[in-house]
Amino acid sequence: MFERVVFEWVFVMMIGVDGNRRKGAEVNVQNHIAVIAESMAALRGALDEPAISFDSLEAAMVALEEVWRSKIYMDARFAYLAEGAEAAGRAGTHHVGDYLTRTLGISAAEARTRIAAGKDLFAPIEPRKGEEKDFLHLVDSERGAAMDIARQREERRANEGKKHQESARELVIEVAADKLAAIDSELKRLNSTAATSREELYAEALNQARARDVDDLRRWVRERVRAANRTSRTVAGKRDRLAAHRKREVWLSRPDSDGGVRFGGYLPAGMAAHLAAALAAGRNAGSNVEGKPKDDKRTLRQRRADQLNAICMGYVHDPAKARAGRASLVITGTVNDFHGVGVDTQFMTNTGHELNALEVVQATSQGADYWLLCEEGSQRPLNLGRAQRGASFEQRLVLAAMELVCSCPGCDMPASECDAHHLRAFIQGGRTDIENLTLLCRRHHTDNNDARDGKNGLGYYARDAESGKVGWCPPHGPPRFNTTVARSRAPGVRLATRHGAHSAVPT
Numbered sequence: 001m002f003e004r005v006v007f008e009w010v011f012v013m014m015i016g017v018d019g020n021r022r023k024g025a026e027v028n029v030q031n032h033i034a035v036i037a038e039s040m041a042a043l044r045g046a047l048d049e050p051a052i053s054f055d056s057l058e059a060a061m062v063a064l065e066e067v068w069r070s071k072i073y074m075d076a077r078f079a080y081l082a083e084g085a086e087a088a089g090r091a092g093t094h095h096v097g098d099y100l101t102r103t104l105g106i107s108a109a110e111a112r113t114r115i116a117a118g119k120d121l122f123a124p125i126e127p128r129k130g131e132e133k134d135f136l137h138l139v140d141s142e143r144g145a146a147m148d149i150a151r152q153r154e155e156r157r158a159n160e161g162k163k164h165q166e167s168a169r170e171l172v173i174e175v176a177a178d179k180l181a182a183i184d185s186e187l188k189r190l191n192s193t194a195a196t197s198r199e200e201l202y203a204e205a206l207n208q209a210r211a212r213d214v215d216d217l218r219r220w221v222r223e224r225v226r227a228a229n230r231t232s233r234t235v236a237g238k239r240d241r242l243a244a245h246r247k248r249e250v251w252l253s254r255p256d257s258d259g260g261v262r263f264g265g266y267l268p269a270g271m272a273a274h275l276a277a278a279l280a281a282g283r284n285a286g287s288n289v290e291g292k293p294k295d296d297k298r299t300l301r302q303r304r305a306d307q308l309n310a311i312c313m314g315y316v317h318d319p320a321k322a323r324a325g326r327a328s329l330v331i332t333g334t335v336n337d338f339h340g341v342g343v344d345t346q347f348m349t350n351t352g353h354e355l356n357a358l359e360v361v362q363a364t365s366q367g368a369d370y371w372l373l374c375e376e377g378s379q380r381p382l383n384l385g386r387a388q389r390g391a392s393f394e395q396r397l398v399l400a401a402m403e404l405v406c407s408c409p410g411c412d413m414p415a416s417e418c419d420a421h422h423l424r425a426f427i428q429g430g431r432t433d434i435e436n437l438t439l440l441c442r443r444h445h446t447d448n449n450d451a452r453d454g455k456n457g458l459g460y461y462a463r464d465a466e467s468g469k470v471g472w473c474p475p476h477g478p479p480r481f482n483t484t485v486a487r488s489r490a491p492g493v494r495l496a497t498r499h500g501a502h503s504a505v506p507t
Contacts, residue, residue: 070173072117072180079111080118089457092474093447102410113177116184120202121169125161127154130235137238150235161199168199171206179209179217186221189229189247193240196228244268259354282307313363330400330415331360334491348489350400352414395432396420399439402492405484406441407461407470412486413441423461423470425450435463438470467496 043064046052079100082088088099100111130150135143172180183205190198205221212220232240250265267275286293288306298306316329330350337345346354355363400415407421418439424430428450438461440448449458454475462479463470471479487493 066174069176072175072177073121073169073173075114076117076121076172078118079114080122083115083118092457092459092472093444094458095443095447098443098447109181113181113184117172117180120184120198121165121172125158125165125199127151127158128235130154134234134236134238137236146236150237154235157197161197164197164199164203168203168206171203171210175206175209176214178214182214182218183209183221186218186225189222190225191229191232191240191243191247193232193234193243194225194228195231195233196224201225201228255353259356261353278311279304279307282310329363330397331355331363332401332404332491334495337491348404348486348491350404350415352405352412352416352486395434395437398434399437402490403439403470403487404490404493405439405482405486406444407438407472407482408440408444408447409472409480409482410484411441411444411482412484413443414486415439417441419445421445421448421461423463435468438463469493469496 047057079096082099083096088094088096091099091102093099093102097108097111097115100106100114101108104111106114130147132143132147135146135150138146183202187198187201187205190201201221201224204224205217208220209217229243232243234240244266245268247266248268248271251263253262255261282288282303283300284293284303285296285298287303288310289296289298331347332349333347337347345357347356347360348354396415399418399420404415405411406413406418418441420437421440422430422432423436423438426432430436440461447458449455449460452460452473457475459472459474461470462473464479469481471481473479488497
């Protein structure tokens, strides 16, 4: 029974992939999905049979795992078609990644993987374009011929890329999702000017994936990328001297169970030299701590960490730099939090990190300048207005304390990474008063429709007239509020919740 159900389901899945590719619009996708859903229900029922055993399951489950990989092709195709169809507006956004997460309920990381696979498998491959300025190192009499040769070379490269893409579409249905994610992660390091194209490496990696485990595949792709990057050349055939500069980045992980984060990045040689020189100043025993050097038991890595912290604190506490608001550390809490402080008390910050009482003392060792009073039982702070369009430093502090993170439902981007958004647009007469401001990360800020006319499926943000809570109002349907754990930690939200503030319709 179980083997027969698996075989039928596998057969339907393969028809769904090959048929969709061969017959296009003739394939009734909905019918295939209905059959798959019915087969899945039958599979679950078969697994519940008392007589089922591992031996009877093994071959069938291996077959099921293999055919399930074909869904990668479907996911990539759907993500690519969603971009072309401008489907994002159906979920109230400009971003297809947000459309996929909201519509399919998948993670942002999974959405990015599907979008990347869609581009790798289906996006048109165009020749790289060269401009005359790229060939100025040649004399006039040679420049035209060199540009023609380069154009022909790039056209051949693009044609080869199309063949590799076709090969990749055949290979991808045999590759597990975690291997595909590993390939995409490593190929992000490939220079756009690398001698070997992404299309060629992608197809080669998919072929290698059939015989390598995830870790070995990742190492294989990494070595191929390094080799390709060593021979990077521009369209004009010159060495790409800005490759490292374009790839510069710094990243921080989400806090772990201890509250700490991991961080890393990539720096071109000049930036790396500055960082190394700045950190070297703290390598000596006794640096950045009180006491005698001989009593310093810190490791070299710990001294480097303390030196990096000293550099950052110097920047944050520099009045000339901190007044912008983003460069300020804002420690939030209610009056009760500070009155009842103990060893286990945690305070949220505008950067998304929790500090304990000792860390608060260390962070404020050079003084703290601002305190905020909130309206009792409401998410509405006391009035703090401004005549100019940009939010003031003080207003950004208030927003951090009241909201802590982006106001978009489901978003936990910290205040330090957010813009101060006018609920009623400044150009439409909206004042830069604290009641007309809310936090929006750059991604969700671009999704706001100031006209409030529902165009392109985009909604807007408004404040609840009774509770003071800011919500997102879609073109159709009731307003939605951010109920993430991070948002609930905002002192303004906690105060309102404690006093039972209720919601009405935003205005």
